[in-house]
Amino acid sequence: MDQLSSSLAPPRTSHKSPAATTPLEGAGSVTKRLGNELMTLMMSSSAGISAFPKSDANLFEWVGTIEGVSGTVYSGLTFKISITFPPNYPYVPPTIKFDTPCYHPNVDLAGNICLDILQDKWSAVYSVHTVLLSLQSLLGEPNNASPLNTDAANLWDSPSEFKTELRKHYRASTENSN
Protein backbone atom coordinates (compact mmCIF):
# COMPACT_ATOMS: atom_id res chain seq x y z
CA MET A 1 0.00 0.00 0.00
CA ASP A 2 2.74 2.42 0.96
CA GLN A 3 4.62 1.56 -2.15
CA LEU A 4 1.62 1.96 -4.35
CA SER A 5 0.49 5.34 -3.13
CA SER A 6 3.92 6.87 -3.04
CA SER A 7 4.56 5.87 -6.62
CA LEU A 8 1.30 7.51 -7.53
CA ALA A 9 2.03 10.70 -5.73
CA PRO A 10 4.52 12.52 -7.98
CA PRO A 11 2.42 12.68 -11.13
CA ARG A 12 -0.54 13.86 -9.13
CA THR A 13 1.58 16.55 -7.60
CA SER A 14 2.70 17.76 -10.95
CA HIS A 15 -0.87 17.97 -12.06
CA LYS A 16 -1.99 19.86 -9.04
CA SER A 17 0.83 22.08 -7.96
CA PRO A 18 0.94 24.75 -10.69
CA ALA A 19 -2.33 26.03 -9.36
CA ALA A 20 -2.02 25.18 -5.71
CA THR A 21 1.53 25.71 -4.55
CA THR A 22 3.31 28.33 -6.51
CA PRO A 23 6.23 29.75 -4.61
CA LEU A 24 6.67 33.46 -4.21
CA GLU A 25 8.91 33.77 -7.21
CA GLY A 26 6.06 32.41 -9.31
CA ALA A 27 5.74 35.68 -11.12
CA GLY A 28 6.97 39.08 -10.14
CA SER A 29 3.96 40.88 -11.52
CA VAL A 30 1.53 38.67 -9.63
CA THR A 31 3.23 39.33 -6.31
CA LYS A 32 3.18 43.01 -7.07
CA ARG A 33 -0.48 42.96 -7.87
CA LEU A 34 -1.22 40.97 -4.71
CA GLY A 35 0.77 43.47 -2.68
CA ASN A 36 -1.28 46.24 -4.24
CA GLU A 37 -4.47 44.45 -3.35
CA LEU A 38 -3.40 43.89 0.21
CA MET A 39 -2.64 47.57 0.51
CA THR A 40 -6.04 48.52 -0.89
CA LEU A 41 -7.79 46.16 1.51
CA MET A 42 -5.91 47.50 4.49
CA MET A 43 -6.51 51.12 3.57
CA SER A 44 -10.14 50.75 2.59
CA SER A 45 -12.67 50.97 5.35
CA SER A 46 -15.23 48.50 4.11
CA ALA A 47 -17.12 47.18 7.09
CA GLY A 48 -17.18 43.48 7.76
CA ILE A 49 -14.62 42.22 5.29
CA SER A 50 -10.92 41.54 5.61
CA ALA A 51 -8.27 39.29 4.13
CA PHE A 52 -4.60 38.61 4.69
CA PRO A 53 -1.99 36.14 3.45
CA LYS A 54 -1.88 32.95 5.52
CA SER A 55 1.87 33.22 5.94
CA ASP A 56 4.73 35.43 4.88
CA ALA A 57 6.18 32.59 2.87
CA ASN A 58 3.35 32.19 0.40
CA LEU A 59 1.47 35.19 -0.89
CA PHE A 60 -0.76 32.98 -3.02
CA GLU A 61 -2.82 31.68 -0.10
CA TRP A 62 -4.96 34.09 1.85
CA VAL A 63 -7.56 33.83 4.57
CA GLY A 64 -10.44 36.22 4.68
CA THR A 65 -13.40 36.96 6.90
CA ILE A 66 -16.85 38.11 5.95
CA GLU A 67 -19.38 39.34 8.47
CA GLY A 68 -23.05 38.97 7.73
CA VAL A 69 -24.76 42.28 7.08
CA SER A 70 -27.21 43.37 9.74
CA GLY A 71 -30.77 43.02 8.61
CA THR A 72 -30.09 39.67 6.94
CA VAL A 73 -30.33 36.21 8.45
CA TYR A 74 -26.53 36.14 8.52
CA SER A 75 -26.35 39.19 10.78
CA GLY A 76 -23.88 38.68 13.60
CA LEU A 77 -22.20 35.65 12.02
CA THR A 78 -18.59 35.71 10.87
CA PHE A 79 -17.41 33.43 8.09
CA LYS A 80 -13.85 32.48 7.36
CA ILE A 81 -12.92 31.88 3.77
CA SER A 82 -9.76 30.69 2.07
CA ILE A 83 -8.52 32.35 -1.10
CA THR A 84 -6.06 30.66 -3.44
CA PHE A 85 -4.54 32.65 -6.29
CA PRO A 86 -3.51 30.88 -9.50
CA PRO A 87 -0.09 31.76 -10.96
CA ASN A 88 -1.74 33.59 -13.85
CA TYR A 89 -3.85 35.75 -11.58
CA PRO A 90 -5.59 38.15 -12.26
CA TYR A 91 -6.39 36.76 -15.70
CA VAL A 92 -7.86 33.72 -13.99
CA PRO A 93 -10.10 34.05 -10.94
CA PRO A 94 -8.90 33.07 -7.46
CA THR A 95 -10.36 29.93 -5.91
CA ILE A 96 -12.48 30.86 -2.94
CA LYS A 97 -14.03 28.50 -0.41
CA PHE A 98 -15.92 28.92 2.82
CA ASP A 99 -13.93 27.40 5.69
CA THR A 100 -16.70 28.14 8.16
CA PRO A 101 -19.71 25.96 7.27
CA CYS A 102 -22.14 28.26 5.54
CA TYR A 103 -25.73 27.24 5.03
CA HIS A 104 -26.61 29.16 1.90
CA PRO A 105 -28.36 28.40 -1.39
CA ASN A 106 -25.21 29.06 -3.43
CA VAL A 107 -22.69 27.39 -1.14
CA ASP A 108 -22.35 23.63 -0.90
CA LEU A 109 -21.51 21.65 2.21
CA ALA A 110 -17.82 21.56 1.32
CA GLY A 111 -17.73 25.37 1.14
CA ASN A 112 -17.62 25.69 -2.64
CA ILE A 113 -19.29 28.82 -3.91
CA CYS A 114 -21.39 29.26 -7.01
CA LEU A 115 -20.94 32.86 -8.04
CA ASP A 116 -20.67 33.97 -11.65
CA ILE A 117 -17.88 36.48 -11.10
CA LEU A 118 -15.74 33.71 -9.63
CA GLN A 119 -16.22 31.67 -12.79
CA ASP A 120 -17.10 32.77 -16.31
CA LYS A 121 -17.89 36.37 -15.39
CA TRP A 122 -14.50 36.97 -13.79
CA SER A 123 -12.61 40.00 -15.00
CA ALA A 124 -8.98 40.91 -14.51
CA VAL A 125 -10.01 44.22 -12.99
CA TYR A 126 -11.77 42.53 -10.07
CA SER A 127 -9.86 42.20 -6.87
CA VAL A 128 -10.07 40.49 -3.50
CA HIS A 129 -11.79 43.59 -2.26
CA THR A 130 -14.54 43.53 -4.89
CA VAL A 131 -14.96 39.76 -4.56
CA LEU A 132 -15.34 39.95 -0.78
CA LEU A 133 -17.95 42.68 -1.18
CA SER A 134 -19.80 40.53 -3.71
CA LEU A 135 -19.72 37.55 -1.37
CA GLN A 136 -21.00 39.67 1.46
CA SER A 137 -23.95 40.79 -0.60
CA LEU A 138 -24.46 37.26 -1.93
CA LEU A 139 -25.12 36.17 1.66
CA GLY A 140 -28.14 38.43 1.89
CA GLU A 141 -29.25 38.06 -1.72
CA PRO A 142 -28.73 34.51 -2.93
CA ASN A 143 -29.34 33.47 -6.48
CA ASN A 144 -31.99 30.85 -5.88
CA ALA A 145 -32.29 30.11 -9.58
CA SER A 146 -29.08 28.06 -9.63
CA PRO A 147 -28.64 26.64 -6.15
CA LEU A 148 -25.77 24.44 -5.00
CA ASN A 149 -27.67 23.66 -1.82
CA THR A 150 -31.27 23.01 -2.86
CA ASP A 151 -32.48 22.55 0.71
CA ALA A 152 -31.27 26.01 1.58
CA ALA A 153 -32.82 27.44 -1.58
CA ASN A 154 -36.18 25.92 -0.72
CA LEU A 155 -36.04 27.17 2.84
CA TRP A 156 -34.98 30.69 1.90
CA ASP A 157 -38.52 32.04 1.80
CA SER A 158 -39.22 31.03 5.38
CA PRO A 159 -36.61 33.05 7.27
CA SER A 160 -37.22 31.65 10.74
CA GLU A 161 -36.76 28.04 9.64
CA PHE A 162 -33.80 29.06 7.53
CA LYS A 163 -32.25 30.73 10.53
CA THR A 164 -32.61 27.60 12.66
CA GLU A 165 -31.01 25.51 9.97
CA LEU A 166 -28.28 28.11 9.50
CA ARG A 167 -27.47 28.10 13.24
CA LYS A 168 -27.38 24.32 13.21
CA HIS A 169 -24.70 24.31 10.54
CA TYR A 170 -22.76 27.33 11.71
CA ARG A 171 -19.67 26.82 13.82
CA ALA A 172 -17.61 29.85 14.69
CA SER A 173 -13.94 29.06 14.31
CA THR A 174 -13.02 30.03 17.85
CA GLU A 175 -9.46 28.80 17.98
CA ASN A 176 -8.40 30.59 14.85
CA SER A 177 -10.20 33.90 15.00
CA ASN A 178 -9.49 36.47 17.65
Place this chain on the structure above:
Amino acid sequence: MDTAALLKSVSDPSDFPDEKSAPGLRSLDHALRCNICGEFFDGPVTLPCGHGFCSLCIREHMRQESNCPMCRVAAPESSLRKNIAMEEAIAAWTSARPLVLRLVSDEKKSITEREANPSTTPSNAVNGKKRKWSSEGTFTTQEAGPSKVQKEKPAGDSRKNSGQSPKSPIRVDERDDEVEMVNTSDIEEADAVDPVVNCPMCAKSVLESRINPHIDSGCKIFLASKGQNVNNWLKIFPGRAKGKEKQTDDTSNDVEPDRLPKASYGVLKEKKLREMLQEHKLPTTGDKATLIARHQRWIMIYNANLDRAAKQRKTNNELRADLARWEETRSFKKDQVSDGVAYQEAHKNEFNQMIKDARKRLVKKETPEKSRSTTTHAAPSTSGPSNVVAGGDDDNVADSQDES
Protein backbone atom coordinates in the same frame (compact mmCIF):
# COMPACT_ATOMS: atom_id res chain seq x y z
CA MET B 1 10.39 38.74 0.61
CA ASP B 2 7.92 38.87 3.47
CA THR B 3 4.59 40.59 3.48
CA ALA B 4 5.76 43.65 5.35
CA ALA B 5 8.61 44.25 2.92
CA LEU B 6 6.28 43.78 0.02
CA LEU B 7 3.82 46.29 1.41
CA LYS B 8 6.61 48.77 1.90
CA SER B 9 7.66 48.41 -1.71
CA VAL B 10 4.15 48.92 -3.02
CA SER B 11 3.29 52.37 -4.19
CA ASP B 12 -0.37 53.03 -4.00
CA PRO B 13 -2.89 55.89 -4.18
CA SER B 14 -3.33 55.57 -0.42
CA ASP B 15 0.18 56.97 0.01
CA PHE B 16 -1.66 60.27 -0.18
CA PRO B 17 -4.04 61.55 2.47
CA ASP B 18 -7.76 61.19 1.90
CA GLU B 19 -9.90 63.43 -0.26
CA LYS B 20 -10.72 65.78 2.60
CA SER B 21 -7.19 66.81 3.45
CA ALA B 22 -5.66 66.58 -0.04
CA PRO B 23 -8.42 66.84 -2.61
CA GLY B 24 -7.71 65.15 -5.91
CA LEU B 25 -4.32 63.66 -5.14
CA ARG B 26 -5.52 60.15 -4.46
CA SER B 27 -7.81 60.10 -7.43
CA LEU B 28 -5.08 61.54 -9.62
CA ASP B 29 -2.70 58.81 -8.53
CA HIS B 30 -5.44 56.26 -9.09
CA ALA B 31 -6.39 57.62 -12.51
CA LEU B 32 -2.88 57.05 -13.83
CA ARG B 33 -2.86 53.38 -12.83
CA CYS B 34 -3.84 50.30 -14.77
CA ASN B 35 -6.78 48.48 -13.29
CA ILE B 36 -5.28 45.12 -14.12
CA CYS B 37 -1.86 45.40 -12.50
CA GLY B 38 -2.39 48.36 -10.18
CA GLU B 39 0.83 50.03 -11.36
CA PHE B 40 1.24 53.22 -13.37
CA PHE B 41 0.38 52.52 -17.00
CA ASP B 42 3.29 50.96 -18.86
CA GLY B 43 2.81 51.65 -22.54
CA PRO B 44 -0.76 52.88 -22.03
CA VAL B 45 -3.28 51.90 -24.69
CA THR B 46 -6.91 52.80 -25.17
CA LEU B 47 -9.73 50.51 -26.26
CA PRO B 48 -12.63 51.56 -28.50
CA CYS B 49 -14.79 51.88 -25.37
CA GLY B 50 -12.36 54.44 -23.98
CA HIS B 51 -10.96 52.39 -21.12
CA GLY B 52 -7.20 52.19 -20.86
CA PHE B 53 -4.68 49.61 -19.65
CA CYS B 54 -1.00 48.76 -19.88
CA SER B 55 -0.33 47.36 -23.30
CA LEU B 56 1.01 44.07 -21.96
CA CYS B 57 -1.77 43.68 -19.38
CA ILE B 58 -4.55 44.05 -21.91
CA ARG B 59 -2.82 41.88 -24.50
CA GLU B 60 -2.48 39.13 -21.92
CA HIS B 61 -6.18 39.51 -21.15
CA MET B 62 -7.08 39.43 -24.84
CA ARG B 63 -5.45 36.06 -25.24
CA GLN B 64 -8.55 34.75 -23.53
CA GLU B 65 -11.28 37.20 -24.38
CA SER B 66 -11.44 40.01 -26.89
CA ASN B 67 -13.28 42.49 -24.78
CA CYS B 68 -12.73 45.27 -22.30
CA PRO B 69 -12.22 43.95 -18.75
CA MET B 70 -14.00 47.00 -17.37
CA CYS B 71 -17.16 47.12 -19.43
CA ARG B 72 -16.96 43.86 -21.43
CA VAL B 73 -17.57 45.68 -24.70
CA ALA B 74 -16.00 43.62 -27.47
CA ALA B 75 -12.63 44.90 -28.65
CA PRO B 76 -10.19 43.09 -30.91
CA GLU B 77 -6.49 43.40 -30.20
CA SER B 78 -6.11 45.32 -33.44
CA SER B 79 -8.24 48.11 -32.00
CA LEU B 80 -5.69 49.01 -29.32
CA ARG B 81 -4.28 52.48 -29.76
CA LYS B 82 -1.44 53.87 -27.74
CA ASN B 83 -2.11 56.82 -25.54
CA ILE B 84 0.86 59.11 -25.82
CA ALA B 85 -0.50 61.93 -23.70
CA MET B 86 -1.22 59.51 -20.86
CA GLU B 87 2.33 58.23 -21.03
CA GLU B 88 3.67 61.76 -20.79
CA ALA B 89 1.40 62.52 -17.88
CA ILE B 90 2.68 59.45 -16.07
CA ALA B 91 6.31 60.31 -16.72
CA ALA B 92 5.69 63.76 -15.28
CA TRP B 93 3.69 62.48 -12.32
CA THR B 94 6.20 59.81 -11.34
CA SER B 95 8.94 62.43 -11.27
CA ALA B 96 6.76 64.88 -9.32
CA ARG B 97 5.35 62.27 -6.93
CA PRO B 98 8.15 62.19 -4.33
CA LEU B 99 8.07 65.96 -4.03
CA VAL B 100 4.30 66.06 -3.73
CA LEU B 101 4.39 63.35 -1.07
CA ARG B 102 6.94 65.35 0.88
CA LEU B 103 4.94 68.55 0.63
CA VAL B 104 1.83 66.75 1.76
CA SER B 105 3.49 65.22 4.78
CA ASP B 106 5.12 68.56 5.67
CA GLU B 107 1.74 70.17 5.55
CA LYS B 108 0.21 67.48 7.69
CA LYS B 109 2.95 67.97 10.27
CA SER B 110 2.42 71.67 10.49
CA ILE B 111 -1.31 71.18 10.87
CA THR B 112 -0.83 68.83 13.79
CA GLU B 113 1.70 71.19 15.31
CA ARG B 114 -0.79 74.03 15.09
CA GLU B 115 -3.43 71.90 16.67
CA ALA B 116 -1.08 70.85 19.43
CA ASN B 117 -0.23 74.49 20.13
CA PRO B 118 -3.57 76.19 20.38
CA SER B 119 -1.96 79.07 22.30
CA THR B 120 -0.94 80.64 19.02
CA THR B 121 -4.49 80.56 17.74
CA PRO B 122 -7.68 81.71 19.38
CA SER B 123 -9.54 78.58 20.38
CA ASN B 124 -12.71 79.34 18.47
CA ALA B 125 -10.78 79.96 15.26
CA VAL B 126 -9.09 76.58 15.18
CA ASN B 127 -11.38 75.33 12.50
CA GLY B 128 -11.04 78.37 10.36
CA LYS B 129 -7.31 78.35 10.81
CA LYS B 130 -7.12 74.74 9.80
CA ARG B 131 -9.05 75.32 6.67
CA LYS B 132 -6.89 78.27 5.80
CA TRP B 133 -3.84 76.21 6.38
CA SER B 134 -4.87 73.40 4.20
CA SER B 135 -5.84 75.75 1.44
CA GLU B 136 -2.45 77.39 1.76
CA GLY B 137 -0.80 74.04 1.89
CA THR B 138 -2.60 72.60 -1.03
CA PHE B 139 -1.72 75.72 -2.92
CA THR B 140 1.82 74.46 -3.17
CA THR B 141 0.71 70.99 -4.06
CA GLN B 142 -1.79 72.35 -6.50
CA GLU B 143 1.02 73.92 -8.40
CA ALA B 144 2.23 70.46 -9.05
CA GLY B 145 -1.26 69.05 -9.24
CA PRO B 146 -3.13 70.97 -11.95
CA SER B 147 -0.25 70.87 -14.37
CA LYS B 148 -0.57 67.10 -14.28
CA VAL B 149 -4.31 67.25 -14.45
CA GLN B 150 -4.11 69.46 -17.47
CA LYS B 151 -1.73 67.07 -19.03
CA GLU B 152 -4.15 64.36 -18.34
CA LYS B 153 -6.91 66.10 -20.21
CA PRO B 154 -5.29 66.01 -23.61
CA ALA B 155 -5.09 62.30 -22.99
CA GLY B 156 -8.78 62.18 -23.71
CA ASP B 157 -8.27 64.10 -26.93
CA SER B 158 -5.41 62.01 -28.07
CA ARG B 159 -7.52 58.93 -27.63
CA LYS B 160 -9.70 60.24 -30.34
CA ASN B 161 -6.79 61.23 -32.49
CA SER B 162 -4.93 58.01 -32.10
CA GLY B 163 -8.15 56.17 -32.77
CA GLN B 164 -8.16 57.59 -36.23
CA SER B 165 -4.93 56.31 -37.57
CA PRO B 166 -5.02 55.82 -41.31
CA LYS B 167 -4.81 52.05 -41.04
CA SER B 168 -8.21 51.57 -39.49
CA PRO B 169 -10.50 54.54 -39.19
CA ILE B 170 -12.17 53.48 -35.98
CA ARG B 171 -13.60 56.30 -34.00
CA VAL B 172 -13.45 55.89 -30.26
CA ASP B 173 -16.95 57.12 -29.62
CA GLU B 174 -18.40 54.67 -32.08
CA ARG B 175 -20.48 51.88 -30.57
CA ASP B 176 -18.39 48.79 -30.61
CA ASP B 177 -20.57 46.48 -32.62
CA GLU B 178 -20.62 49.09 -35.33
CA VAL B 179 -16.89 49.34 -35.48
CA GLU B 180 -16.30 46.56 -37.93
CA MET B 181 -18.98 47.91 -40.22
CA VAL B 182 -17.76 51.48 -40.08
CA ASN B 183 -14.33 50.20 -40.67
CA THR B 184 -14.97 48.34 -43.87
CA SER B 185 -17.51 50.73 -45.31
CA ASP B 186 -15.15 53.66 -44.89
CA ILE B 187 -12.46 51.83 -46.69
CA GLU B 188 -14.85 50.69 -49.35
CA GLU B 189 -15.66 54.26 -50.10
CA ALA B 190 -12.01 55.00 -50.53
CA ASP B 191 -11.30 51.98 -52.65
CA ALA B 192 -14.44 50.60 -54.18
CA VAL B 193 -12.76 48.29 -56.66
CA ASP B 194 -10.99 45.89 -54.34
CA PRO B 195 -11.76 46.64 -50.73
CA VAL B 196 -8.96 46.60 -48.22
CA VAL B 197 -9.65 44.55 -45.11
CA ASN B 198 -7.76 44.13 -41.89
CA CYS B 199 -6.16 40.73 -41.59
CA PRO B 200 -7.57 38.97 -38.54
CA MET B 201 -4.13 37.57 -37.72
CA CYS B 202 -1.75 40.48 -38.13
CA ALA B 203 -4.24 43.36 -38.31
CA LYS B 204 -2.55 44.78 -41.36
CA SER B 205 -4.49 46.02 -44.38
CA VAL B 206 -4.79 43.50 -47.16
CA LEU B 207 -6.85 43.56 -50.35
CA GLU B 208 -9.91 41.46 -49.73
CA SER B 209 -9.28 39.29 -52.74
CA ARG B 210 -5.81 38.46 -51.43
CA ILE B 211 -6.70 37.82 -47.82
CA ASN B 212 -6.67 34.03 -48.01
CA PRO B 213 -3.28 33.65 -49.68
CA HIS B 214 -2.02 36.33 -47.30
CA ILE B 215 -3.03 34.34 -44.22
CA ASP B 216 -1.72 31.14 -45.77
CA SER B 217 1.66 32.77 -46.24
CA GLY B 218 1.92 33.48 -42.54
CA CYS B 219 0.96 37.14 -43.09
CA LYS B 220 4.00 37.87 -45.20
CA ILE B 221 2.73 38.58 -48.70
CA PHE B 222 0.10 40.77 -50.30
CA LEU B 223 0.27 43.59 -47.82
CA ALA B 224 -1.85 46.32 -49.33
CA SER B 225 -1.19 48.77 -46.60
CA LYS B 226 1.39 51.47 -46.72
CA GLY B 227 2.75 51.09 -50.21
CA GLN B 228 -0.58 51.21 -51.88
CA ASN B 229 -2.07 53.94 -49.76
CA VAL B 230 1.02 56.07 -50.12
CA ASN B 231 0.96 55.60 -53.87
CA ASN B 232 -2.69 56.57 -54.01
CA TRP B 233 -1.98 59.70 -52.06
CA LEU B 234 1.08 60.48 -54.11
CA LYS B 235 -1.15 60.72 -57.16
CA ILE B 236 -2.95 63.52 -55.40
CA PHE B 237 -0.01 65.13 -53.62
CA PRO B 238 3.00 64.40 -55.80
CA GLY B 239 5.08 67.03 -54.01
CA ARG B 240 5.29 64.97 -50.85
CA ALA B 241 7.09 62.10 -52.49
CA LYS B 242 9.55 61.07 -49.83
CA GLY B 243 11.68 58.02 -50.22
CA LYS B 244 11.13 56.43 -46.88
CA GLU B 245 13.64 53.83 -45.92
CA LYS B 246 11.77 51.07 -44.17
CA GLN B 247 14.93 49.70 -42.66
CA THR B 248 15.66 52.74 -40.49
CA ASP B 249 16.17 52.04 -36.83
CA ASP B 250 13.61 52.04 -34.04
CA THR B 251 14.78 55.45 -32.98
CA SER B 252 13.51 57.39 -35.96
CA ASN B 253 10.13 58.74 -35.11
CA ASP B 254 8.31 58.84 -38.42
CA VAL B 255 8.73 55.18 -39.29
CA GLU B 256 7.11 53.01 -36.69
CA PRO B 257 8.47 49.47 -36.58
CA ASP B 258 5.85 46.98 -37.64
CA ARG B 259 4.03 44.90 -35.12
CA LEU B 260 4.51 41.19 -35.32
CA PRO B 261 1.64 39.13 -36.65
CA LYS B 262 0.09 36.38 -34.59
CA ALA B 263 0.54 32.90 -35.94
CA SER B 264 -2.05 30.19 -36.31
CA TYR B 265 -0.11 27.64 -34.31
CA GLY B 266 -2.55 24.84 -34.94
CA VAL B 267 -1.40 24.40 -38.53
CA LEU B 268 2.32 24.90 -37.89
CA LYS B 269 4.84 22.11 -37.79
CA GLU B 270 7.40 22.07 -35.03
CA LYS B 271 10.17 22.74 -37.53
CA LYS B 272 8.44 25.83 -38.82
CA LEU B 273 7.97 27.02 -35.25
CA ARG B 274 11.68 26.70 -34.60
CA GLU B 275 12.41 28.68 -37.74
CA MET B 276 10.06 31.39 -36.61
CA LEU B 277 11.80 31.56 -33.25
CA GLN B 278 15.19 31.61 -34.91
CA GLU B 279 14.08 34.53 -37.01
CA HIS B 280 13.89 36.56 -33.79
CA LYS B 281 17.04 34.99 -32.31
CA LEU B 282 15.06 33.17 -29.66
CA PRO B 283 15.93 29.80 -28.13
CA THR B 284 14.51 26.83 -30.01
CA THR B 285 14.63 24.29 -27.21
CA GLY B 286 11.66 22.49 -25.70
CA ASP B 287 8.59 20.68 -26.94
CA LYS B 288 5.97 22.14 -29.22
CA ALA B 289 3.88 23.58 -26.40
CA THR B 290 6.94 25.36 -25.03
CA LEU B 291 7.82 26.70 -28.48
CA ILE B 292 4.31 28.01 -28.99
CA ALA B 293 4.17 29.59 -25.55
CA ARG B 294 7.54 31.21 -26.14
CA HIS B 295 6.55 32.56 -29.54
CA GLN B 296 3.22 33.84 -28.27
CA ARG B 297 4.84 35.59 -25.36
CA TRP B 298 7.50 37.08 -27.61
CA ILE B 299 4.90 38.55 -29.95
CA MET B 300 3.03 39.92 -27.00
CA ILE B 301 5.96 41.63 -25.31
CA TYR B 302 7.32 42.81 -28.66
CA ASN B 303 4.05 44.41 -29.67
CA ALA B 304 3.46 45.82 -26.22
CA ASN B 305 6.92 47.35 -26.29
CA LEU B 306 5.90 49.30 -29.38
CA ASP B 307 3.18 50.97 -27.37
CA ARG B 308 5.82 52.64 -25.25
CA ALA B 309 7.22 55.98 -26.37
CA ALA B 310 10.28 55.48 -28.55
CA LYS B 311 12.56 56.68 -25.77
CA GLN B 312 11.08 54.30 -23.21
CA ARG B 313 11.28 51.26 -25.44
CA LYS B 314 13.39 48.30 -24.56
CA THR B 315 15.87 46.95 -27.05
CA ASN B 316 15.25 43.56 -28.58
CA ASN B 317 17.98 42.13 -26.38
CA GLU B 318 16.28 43.44 -23.27
CA LEU B 319 13.04 41.92 -24.47
CA ARG B 320 14.81 38.61 -24.96
CA ALA B 321 16.07 38.81 -21.39
CA ASP B 322 12.51 39.53 -20.23
CA LEU B 323 11.32 36.51 -22.13
CA ALA B 324 13.97 34.31 -20.56
CA ARG B 325 12.99 35.51 -17.09
CA TRP B 326 9.36 34.84 -17.87
CA GLU B 327 10.21 31.31 -18.94
CA GLU B 328 12.14 30.72 -15.76
CA THR B 329 9.10 31.49 -13.69
CA ARG B 330 7.03 28.92 -15.49
CA SER B 331 9.73 26.25 -15.67
CA PHE B 332 8.86 24.79 -12.27
CA LYS B 333 6.65 22.35 -14.11
CA LYS B 334 9.69 20.63 -15.51
CA ASP B 335 11.26 19.91 -12.14
CA GLN B 336 8.46 17.63 -11.16
CA VAL B 337 8.57 15.20 -14.03
CA SER B 338 12.36 15.03 -14.25
CA ASP B 339 13.11 12.19 -11.84
CA GLY B 340 10.26 10.33 -10.21
CA VAL B 341 12.33 7.99 -8.09
CA ALA B 342 14.54 10.69 -6.64
CA TYR B 343 11.47 12.77 -5.98
CA GLN B 344 9.91 9.89 -4.09
CA GLU B 345 13.04 9.43 -2.05
CA ALA B 346 13.32 13.10 -1.19
CA HIS B 347 9.72 13.44 -0.13
CA LYS B 348 9.30 10.08 1.52
CA ASN B 349 8.32 11.49 4.89
CA GLU B 350 5.70 13.75 3.39
CA PHE B 351 4.15 10.94 1.45
CA ASN B 352 4.04 8.71 4.49
CA GLN B 353 2.36 11.49 6.43
CA MET B 354 -0.18 11.90 3.64
CA ILE B 355 -0.95 8.23 3.62
CA LYS B 356 -1.46 8.31 7.36
CA ASP B 357 -3.78 11.29 7.05
CA ALA B 358 -5.72 9.68 4.28
CA ARG B 359 -6.22 6.54 6.32
CA LYS B 360 -7.34 8.57 9.28
CA ARG B 361 -9.91 10.26 7.14
CA LEU B 362 -11.05 6.98 5.72
CA VAL B 363 -11.84 5.87 9.26
CA LYS B 364 -13.59 9.13 9.98
CA LYS B 365 -15.71 8.76 6.93
CA GLU B 366 -16.99 5.43 8.10
CA THR B 367 -18.07 6.84 11.46
CA PRO B 368 -21.53 8.44 11.61
CA GLU B 369 -22.32 11.96 10.37
CA LYS B 370 -22.24 13.72 13.71
CA SER B 371 -18.87 12.59 14.89
CA ARG B 372 -17.45 13.43 11.50
CA SER B 373 -18.44 17.03 11.72
CA THR B 374 -16.77 17.40 15.09
CA THR B 375 -13.58 15.66 14.11
CA THR B 376 -13.07 17.75 11.01
CA HIS B 377 -13.58 20.76 13.15
CA ALA B 378 -10.88 19.62 15.47
CA ALA B 379 -8.37 19.79 12.68
CA PRO B 380 -9.00 23.04 10.86
CA SER B 381 -5.54 23.15 9.36
CA THR B 382 -6.36 20.40 6.89
CA SER B 383 -8.50 21.33 3.98
CA GLY B 384 -11.86 20.85 5.62
CA PRO B 385 -14.31 18.00 5.33
CA SER B 386 -13.62 15.87 2.33
CA ASN B 387 -16.31 13.65 1.03
CA VAL B 388 -14.09 11.77 -1.37
CA VAL B 389 -10.91 10.33 0.00
CA ALA B 390 -9.05 10.63 -3.26
CA GLY B 391 -9.88 14.30 -3.52
CA GLY B 392 -8.83 14.87 0.05
CA ASP B 393 -5.57 13.13 -0.64
CA ASP B 394 -4.92 15.48 -3.49
CA ASP B 395 -5.52 18.53 -1.35
CA ASN B 396 -3.21 17.14 1.17
CA VAL B 397 -0.42 16.85 -1.33
CA ALA B 398 -0.73 20.55 -1.84
CA ASP B 399 -0.90 21.24 1.89
CA SER B 400 2.17 19.34 2.84
CA GLN B 401 4.09 21.00 0.04
CA ASP B 402 3.17 24.32 1.51
CA GLU B 403 4.59 23.29 4.81
CA SER B 404 7.83 22.08 3.33
